[in-house]
Amino acid sequence: MSTIQEQMRTRARELLTSGEVKMVVGWEKGALWYMSPPAFITDPAEVDRLVWDEFCHNNLAKYLLDYKFSDDRLAIFVKGCDARGIIRLLQDKQIEREKVYLIGINCPGLKDERQGAVLGEDKRAELPLAARCQGCRHPAPVVYDELLQDEGTAAKGEVAATAEDRFTATAEVEAMSPDERYAFWTNHYDRCLRCYACRNVCPACNCRECIFDRSQSGWCGKQMNRSENMFFAITRAMHVAGRCIECGECERVCPEGIPIMTLNNKIIKEINTLFGDYEAGLDPEAMPPLGKYKLDDPEEFL
Amino acid sequence: MLKISKDQIGELLNIWAKGAKVFVPQENGGTSQFKAWEGQGKLTLGEGNALEPPKDLFFPRTETMYRYRVRDPEASLEELAPLEEKRVLVGVRSCDARSFAIMDDVFLTKGYIDEFYRQRRENTAVVALACTTAQPTCFCTSFGIDPGRAEGVDLQMWPLADSYLLEAITPAGKDLLEQAAALLTEAADEKVPAAAQPSLTADVGGVTEKLQQMFEHPYWEAVSRKCIGCGACTYLCPTCHCFDIQSENRGDSGYKFRCWDSCMFSEYTRMAGGHQPRPSKKERLRNRFLHKLQYFPERYGKFACVGCGRCLDRCPVSMDITRVVREVKEVTL
Ligand code: SF4
Ligand code: SF4
Ligand code: SF4
Ligand code: SF4
Ligand code: SF4
Numbered sequence: 001m002s003t004i005q006e007q008m009r010t011r012a013r014e015l016l017t018s019g020e021v022k023m024v025v026g027w028e029k030g031a032l033w034y035m036s037p038p039a040f041i042t043d044p045a046e047v048d049r050l051v052w053d054e055f056c057h058n059n060l061a062k063y064l065l066d067y068k069f070s071d072d073r074l075a076i077f078v079k080g081c082d083a084r085g086i087i088r089l090l091q092d093k094q095i096e097r098e099k100v101y102l103i104g105i106n107c108p109g110l111k112d113e114r115q116g117a118v119l120g121e122d123k124r125a126e127l128p129l130a131a132r133c134q135g136c137r138h139p140a141p142v143v144y145d146e147l148l149q150d151e152g153t154a155a156k157g158e159v160a161a162t163a164e165d166r167f168t169a170t171a172e173v174e175a176m177s178p179d180e181r182y183a184f185w186t187n188h189y190d191r192c193l194r195c196y197a198c199r200n201v202c203p204a205c206n207c208r209e210c211i212f213d214r215s216q217s218g219w220c221g222k223q224m225n226r227s228e229n230m231f232f233a234i235t236r237a238m239h240v241a242g243r244c245i246e247c248g249e250c251e252r253v254c255p256e257g258i259p260i261m262t263l264n265n266k267i268i269k270e271i272n273t274l275f276g277d278y279e280a281g282l283d284p285e286a287m288p289p290l291g292k293y294k295l296d297d298p299e300e301f302l
Numbered sequence: 303m304l305k306i307s308k309d310q311i312g313e314l315l316n317i318w319a320k321g322a323k324v325f326v327p328q329e330n331g332g333t334s335q336f337k338a339w340e341g342q343g344k345l346t347l348g349e350g351n352a353l354e355p356p357k358d359l360f361f362p363r364t365e366t367m368y369r370y371r372v373r374d375p376e377a378s379l380e381e382l383a384p385l386e387e388k389r390v391l392v393g394v395r396s397c398d399a400r401s402f403a404i405m406d407d408v409f410l411t412k413g414y415i416d417e418f419y420r421q422r423r424e425n426t427a428v429v430a431l432a433c434t435t436a437q438p439t440c441f442c443t444s445f446g447i448d449p450g451r452a453e454g455v456d457l458q459m460w461p462l463a464d465s466y467l468l469e470a471i472t473p474a475g476k477d478l479l480e481q482a483a484a485l486l487t488e489a490a491d492e493k494v495p496a497a498a499q500p501s502l503t504a505d506v507g508g509v510t511e512k513l514q515q516m517f518e519h520p521y522w523e524a525v526s527r528k529c530i531g532c533g534a535c536t537y538l539c540p541t542c543h544c545f546d547i548q549s550e551n552r553g554d555s556g557y558k559f560r561c562w563d564s565c566m567f568s569e570y571t572r573m574a575g576g577h578q579p580r581p582s583k584k585e586r587l588r589n590r591f592l593h594k595l596q597y598f599p600e601r602y603g604k605f606a607c608v609g610c611g612r613c614l615d616r617c618p619v620s621m622d623i624t625r626v627v628r629e630v631k632e633v634t635l
Binding site: 030031032035037038039040058062063066117187188191193194195196197199200201213214215216221222223224225249252253255256257258 | 335
């Protein structure tokens with residue numbers, strides 16, 4: 001059987017040539033060996049740009065919002081986290097299932113690109129698993145129209161992490177004193193550039209108009225200072241509460257290396273405690289805990 | 303030429319810190335930033351540039367411009383004290399040194415002088431540090447920048463195995479060396495190390511002329527598809543200088559501030575009434591590249607890119623300006 005990458009190109013060519021889809025969204029090689037950014041292919045002659053390697057990080061689901069008002073059908077490749085992003089967007093009524101053709105890939109876990117930049121290509125084989133993949137519990141896509149098979153890596157796509165692994169960093173911060181915790185978060189968010197890469201890459205951030213794009217509203221000022229930055233951080237975390245699919249893309253793309261997932265995971269942990277275990281982006285029928293009302297919901301604060 | 307042992311760099315900074323506030327790249331939460339030197343800290347003067355460019359020190363992310371108070375029927379303005387703090391900026395790489403010349407064009411020429419910028423710039427001495435190793439994303443040499451010797455600085459340093467060589471360029475640089483005379487020795491045999499040789503390149507010759515004919519080209523649609531419209535590239539760019547001016551009111555008083563802005567944002571250029579002349583990422587990304595490679599050269603005769611590679615390094619989708627230059631030159635009109 002051919003490699004995932006060969007199958008990707010073959011299927012992309014077939015889908016484009018037959019006219020079943022107008023565009024295929026996958027990944028291609030970037031400027032450097034440790035970069036595999038998104039690629040948008042419309043011409044069957046260009047399918048050989050597509051690659052599948054250990055740096056195909058970008059969650060492609062979010063791009064479907066760019067084509068929300070187009071009648072064209074698209075095909076996109078989905079790893080475990082991309083597929084959860086699809087469920088997120090379907091559940092939030094952002095996309096129509098019929099307009100997207102999903103090609104699933106069992107993900108073996110991707111590698112840390114920043115370490116790639118530091119260590120150099122000689123060490124490519126030794127690169128650690130990316131932080132966002134270390135706690136991944138659903139590397140196999142939960143939704144797809146077809147699944148690419150790779151005999152060579154048949155064992156991949158299996159869950160390596162336990163449910164608790166992803167809360168390790170959060171537990172460390174919980175163990176701090178309030179002053180230490182304040183110092184921890186302010187030191188990180190003082191660096192925040194308010195570039196909104198975390199928001200823009202996030203499949204759960206799909207509001208038509210974001211509160212942070214309305215600086216004249218008086219909600220969140222445009223000043224980059226501690227007060228506004230913290231307001232931004234907490235507000236975004238609360239806005240994705242119960243809907244965050246734990247793809248870790250926000251933290252990966254943050255240019256300032258802010259541990260955003262430590263905050264997101266804190267909220268996930270609290271929600272699990274209050275409302276019972278829930279994982280977003282797995283089951284389109286399972287309502288997010290904060291999006292539904294139950295008579296026996298905890299209400300200690302009332 | 304003079305030299306100083308690397309072990310003594312902390313003492314050198316302490317001496318300079320007596321007469322000025324010293325800013326030097328230091329480790330901060332896993333990144334490297336120009337931070338005030340307070341006698342200790344983890345210096346990041348080894349390989350590679352600071353993640354954040356030093357532009358923040360001349361053109362802060364956010365700064366107050368004046369305060370006001372309105373109590374009907376009276377209104378009053380309060381000007382801020384002049385910015386008199388003396389500063390020494392240590393460890394500036396050649397690419398960032400060029401960016402200062404670009405920012406000077408914006409804030410100090412063509413009949414307009416930005417007082418905030420001018421005061422900070424005039425009160426700051428710049429100590430450059432030569433690069434002997436390039437990062438994979440560096441391409442400064444494509445803009446005629448020499449990583450081994452910076453332009454327009456007061457003092458140049460070169461790293462050796464366990465010492466630094468120093469050469470004063472201006473009287474201010476000479477003064478810095480005199481302050482530190484007790485720590486410096488004459489470099490007898492040491493030679494200036496070879497400059498870094500970036501492997502990434504961009505052949506920018508002719509790109510402005512090509513871009514002048516490409517405003518409506520379908521290329522912009524294609525190249526912008528992957529862009530997520532964040533501000534990472536512009537905020538980390540040493541030459542991006544767009545800002546917004548807003549006010550913050552509390553009761554009957556408030557202040558005007560300016561803060562960085564980015565042409566990649568949906569709010570940028572949005573007009574009263576809601577019209578947005580750059581409605582999608584196609585127009586926004588196009589503006590970013592046209593500003594760097596066409597508008598700035600047209601207005602100031604130089605590119606507004608110094609090849610520091612920060613945008614490529616930190617862009618969530620690895621948008622590569624060297625590839626854009628190459629493709630722009632290749633596309634058919
Ligand atoms: S990506 Fe990082 S720096 Fe940018 S807004 Fe988000 S937290 Fe701040
Ligand atoms: S908040 Fe972060 S981890 Fe959660 S869905 Fe958004 S990008 Fe993914
Ligand atoms: S080019 Fe990259 S860094 Fe810049 S706005 Fe687009 S995605 Fe963000
Ligand atoms: S455009 Fe990119 S490479 Fe050029 S100066 Fe700005 S950040 Fe550096
Ligand atoms: S771009 Fe050139 S001057 Fe700047 S850090 Fe890299 S090698 Fe040094």
